[in-house]
Amino acid sequence: MIRRLAGRTSGAVTRALRNDRGVLIYLAAVGANTAWNLRRTPVLDGGARPAAWRPAVAVLVPARNEERGIGRCVRSLLAQEWEALRVIVLDDGSTDRTADILARLQQEDGRLTVLRGSPLPDGWLGKPWACAQLAEAAADAELLVFADADTWHAPGMVAAVAAAMERERLDLLSVVPRQELGGAWERWTVPLIPWALMTHLSPAGAQRFGLAFAAGAVGQVLAFRREAYGRLGGHAAVRSAAAEDVAFARLATRAGLRWRVASGREVSACRMYRGRSEALAGLEKNLFPAMGGRTVPYVLAWAWLLRAFTWPALALVIGAAAGRRRAAAAGGAELVLGAATWLAVARKFGLPLRLAAEGPLVAAAGAFAAVRSLAAWRGGRAEWKGRRLAG
The missing domain is CATH 3.90.550.10 (Spore Coat Polysaccharide Biosynthesis Protein SpsA; Chain A)
Structure with a gap:
């Protein structure tokens, strides 16, 4: 029974990874969620003062x-x-x-x-x-x-x-x-x-x-x-x-x-x-616990993120080079939807706008850090500034 369940899960993941329609629907949903969140995220005004509240x-x-x-x-x-x-x-x-x-x-x-x-x-x-x-x-x-x-x-x-x-x-x-x-x-x-x-x-x-x-x-x-x-x-x-x-x-x-x-x-x-070492160490400390600390959902989530935000760039290039117009078009559409989320977030939080083009690299770097985070926490080696966090 366990083998059958594992097989079905693996098959579902494989089909999902191949399904451009599913990825496009997912990216559209992510875009809608992003727009809603950003609309509800104010930008603090350095010249603002409370009308009446003067707390200590x-x-x-x-x-x-x-x-x-x-x-x-x-x-x-x-x-x-x-x-x-x-x-x-x-x-x-x-x-x-x-x-x-x-x-x-x-x-x-x-x-x-x-x-x-x-x-x-x-x-x-x-x-x-x-x-x-x-x-x-x-x-x-x-x-x-x-x-x-x-x-x-x-x-x-x-x-x-x-x-x-x-x-x-x-x-x-x-x-x-x-x-x-x-x-x-x-x-x-x-x-x-x-x-x-x-x-x-x-x-x-x-x-x-x-x-x-x-x-x-x-x-x-x-x-x-x-x-x-x-x-x-x-x-x-x-x-x-x-x-x-x-x-x-x-x-x-x-x-x-x-x-x-x-x-x-x-x-x-x-x-x-x-620098690179500090950035990776910081994500190593944070990623696994911030995403719930459960191994299987964590791994599947990062596999999906790579499919949705890194693979489209490769699909566009490979599809165009091989004359596979449908694959190239799907990759291009997915790439645009992913880039739109980066552009919107970058504008709201004062990040470099070039992240809209670098989104596939960010997802790949994040996945690399995610593997390190999983290994550190599961292996009891997670630490920060000389203090052990796990194990």
């Missing part, structure tokens, strides 16, 4: 071995145009110059509070534990804004976040910064995050229909009303989640809270990784 804000930054960017990040936060503001950074056991840089910044500006992280408890991953400590230190804040240490911000970022949350009565806001991309491997990996969020998850569907499985967020800038953060259980509720941002979006959906993903291209920027 704490900007909270977990930092582990962030000597390259922590100075720029903290200075940009201390320059925010917001009166009731605290900036708190937690040095999470850094072994580079992060602690020294933070000590110097604290001497320069007394508004900065620097904490030293406590040892990691059993059952916790590093970032959720660091954020939980930061939230506890900001008990008097009405608005908690968690910002990654590799981000930097325009002076109106906090005000823009508060204005958006006031206008839409939001409990949670995920802000996707403009991604600074240094080279080909960064360009072919980092944009997968906002692209997948808009194309294959559905923040709009999650909010409209309460579909928690479709919810997703980006944690580079994540803002909570204090009451909502407590209602969700704080970071203790996502203590073991490698993709804690996605976990929070799904918790918020189940709890019936109001939340939104916004483009922060005008108010925030981020340089996630530098």
